[in-house]
Amino acid sequence: MASPQPTEPRLYIGLMSGTSLDGIDGVLFDAASLAVTGHVHNPFPPALRDELLALNGPGDNELHRAALAANAVACGCADVVAQLLEATGTRREQVAALGAHGQTVRHQPDGPSGYTVQLLNGALLAEQAGIDVVCDLRSRDVAAGGQGAPLVPAFHRAVFGSAGRDVAALNLGGIANLSLLFADGRTGGFDCGPANCLMDGWIARHQGRAFDADGAWAASGRVSPALLATLLAEPFFMQPPPKSTGRDLFHLGWLQSRLTPGLAPQDVQATLLELTARSAAEALRAQMPGAAALIACGGGARNGRLMQRLADLLPGVAVSSSAAHGLPVDQVEAAAFAWLAMCFVERRPGNLPAVTGAAGPRVLGALYPA
Ligand SMILES: Nc1ncnc2c1ncn2[C@@H]1O[C@H](COP(=O)(O)OP(=O)(O)O)[C@@H](O)[C@H]1O
Numbered sequence: 290m291a292s293p294q295p296t297e298p299r300l301y302i303g304l305m306s307g308t309s310l311d312g313i314d315g316v317l318f319d320a321a322s323l324a325v326t327g328h329v330h331n332p333f334p335p336a337l338r339d340e341l342l343a344l345n346g347p348g349d350n351e352l353h354r355a356a357l358a359a360n361a362v363a364c365g366c367a368d369v370v371a372q373l374l375e376a377t378g379t380r381r382e383q384v385a386a387l388g389a390h391g392q393t394v395r396h397q398p399d400g401p402s403g404y405t406v407q408l409l410n411g412a413l414l415a416e417q418a419g420i421d422v423v424c425d426l427r428s429r430d431v432a433a434g435g436q437g438a439p440l441v442p443a444f445h446r447a448v449f450g451s452a453g454r455d456v457a458a459l460n461l462g463g464i465a466n467l468s469l470l471f472a473d474g475r476t477g478g479f480d481c482g483p484a485n486c487l488m489d490g491w492i493a494r495h496q497g498r499a500f501d502a503d504g505a506w507a508a509s510g511r512v513s514p515a516l517l518a519t520l521l522a523e524p525f526f527m528q529p530p531p532k533s534t535g536r537d538l539f540h541l542g543w544l545q546s547r548l549t550p551g552l553a554p555q556d557v558q559a560t561l562l563e564l565t566a567r568s569a570a571e572a573l574r575a576q577m578p579g580a581a582a583l584i585a586c587g588g589g590a591r592n593g594r595l596m597q598r599l600a601d602l603l604p605g606v607a608v609s610s611s612a613a614h615g616l617p618v619d620q621v622e623a624a625a626f627a628w629l630a631m632c633f634v635e636r637r638p639g640n641l642p643a644v645t646g647a648a649g650p651r652v653l654g655a656l657y658p659a
């Protein structure tokens with residue numbers, strides 16, 4: 290009897306830079322085995338980070354500045370691709386396509402004039418990388434009446450779904466999004482609120498640090514029940530899915546307008562961490578009351594304090610990191626965009642209408658051939 294032939298690898302690269310604006314994660318991904326075989330993370334140069342942050346709001350000459358930033362993001366992506374190929378000994382001809390998210394600077398998907406903007410010069414990336422680029426992965430879902438987000442639940446289903454029990458995946462990036470992988474095969478998902486974007490902004494303002502490592506500064510403060518209640522009164526938290534959000538809503542001005550004088554900065558940080566944990570836990574309890582497990586990914590899964598609060602608030606739910614399921618926390622989202630590029634190449638829909646609210650399944654993305 291012939292021994293089974295090993296499956297040929299089908300290589301894709303996924304490039305992700307999320308709302309945290311911490312930089313670009315790139316992975317080499319084998320769509321045949323659903324395995325990541327290489328990972329590179331390059332932080333954004335501080336000036337580019339500042340400019341991308343500024344472009345989240347209206348400003349002077351923003352079309353020109355957005356075009357320059359889109360070029361810079363493309364160059365940053367091309368650097369990550371070159372490093373990935375070098376580190377893994379891969380030739381670019383072996384890679385079927387790049388799935389490149391780009392940098393979200395506006396996300397206003399609702400209504401007939403809804404739109405979402407991810408800055409990335411796909412033509413420049415194709416030119417520099419010499420590999421087919423699939424980008425602008427959210428707009429088609431928005432055009433079909435969807436939120437354009439989250440797009441990762443289908444991938445989470447493929448890698449974390451488990452027969453016989455309800456499992457949720459929680460991505461703790463700048464924004465938090467939940468994927469609901471029901472035992473009966475249904476998949477749900479939605480953005481549930483801020484994860485790190487407010488905590489990052491607050492600690493940057495008060496301590497000049499990019500993020501609160503392990504939630505240590507938050508742990509030095511005390512949660513303000515009054516502020517927590519005020520923040521949780523934001524209508525977004527009560528809105529039923531489908532829903533998505535971004536820095537358009539959750540920015541420091543949103544927090545500032547809800548602060549009362551006299552709160553110590555570390556108490557505000559403690560309250561922001563609690564807000565992330567509470568909003569995610571309550572959303573999970575409301576939408577998947579029978580959840581047996583919660584698998585966390587994204588940089589916030591490195592925040593021990595946040596992970597502990599999630600576990601405290603979700604008795605009976607096994608809270609773990611995606612690393613325990615074979616995918617390190619900072620590789621999951623980039624792998625999802627490699628997987629979405631594979632969907633595009635195979636002309637398979639990448640969205641789940643039940644998640645995004647789109648009128649139907651759609652092939653997502655635009656192609657810039659190598
Ligand atoms: N050790 C850590 N402790 C606490 N937070 C962390 C740690 N490492 C990363 N983070 C948080 O994770 C964020 C990056 O997460 P990431 O998943 O890349 O988000 P995004 O998808 O929005 O870019 C950082 O901005 C920071 O807030």
Ligand SMILES: [Mg+2]
Nearest residue numbers: 307309311312
């Ligand atoms: Mg990131």
